[in-house]
Amino acid sequence: MLAAPLLRLARAAAFATVCVALGALAHVFAGGTVSAETATWGLGLSLLAALPATRRERGLPVILPLLAAVQAGMHVIFAAVDATPPGEAVVQHLHCAVPDFGMTVLHGAAVTLTAVWLAKGEAGAWAILRLLGARVIRLLIAWPEPEPAAGHHPVPVFPDVLRLRSAMLRAAVSRRGPPAVVSSL
Structure with a gap:
């Protein structure tokens, strides 16, 4: 199922907001500062990175590397801007953006947990x-037909019940039953 443009934008905005919030909170927690302008730039870049991936449903194999790349970009942006004295170019201070081992481990843990949550x-x-799509279809199928004109006998039309049932079952998430360990005994 392909996403409509408004849904794509909403999903990309949610992804970008999570990326910037995670990056900014981690950067401030580590002792840095994040200005509103830097966070806005980070939000825009994250949104542009996420938008191409929102065409259809994505799982952890796509979300995890995308989130890791965007978080690496957030780290570079926030660290370089934080290390740049006023009046100097940010490019001259990119060497300050290389994370140490501890920061890399913390970024990896945060990215993994956030990617699982987003997935x-x-x-x-x-x-x-x-599920909503299946319900709308069911409502449209069950919509009452207008009364036929006098003397006119329409041929009854039967909805494709199996196709509707199949769509509803695909949307259902079932978590009932015994745990996998018990059921394999």
């Missing part, structure tokens, strides 16, 4: 959209 949210959002 679960992505799957949930698409499941809701599929």
Whole structure:
């Protein structure tokens, strides 16, 4: 199922907001500062990076590397701007943006947890959209037909119940049943 442009923009905006918030909070937690202008630039760059990936549903294999790349970019932007004295070019201070081992491990842990969280949210959002789509179809099929004119006998039309049931089952998420360990015994 392909996403509509407004849904694509909303998903990219959510991704970019999470990226900038995670990067800015981690940077401030490590002792740096983040200006509103720098955060805005980071938000714009994250949005541009995420928009091409929002055409259809994405899982962890796509979200994790994209989030890692954007977080690396956020780190470089925030560290370089933070290390640049007023009046100097940011490019001259890019060498300050190389993270040490501890920071790399913390970024990796934060990126992994956030990517799992975003992937679960992505799957949930698409499941809701599929379920809503199936319900709208069911409502359209069950819509009452207008009364036929006197003397006119229309041929009854039966909806394709199996196709509707299949669409509804694809949208259902079932977590019922025993744990996998018990069921394999």
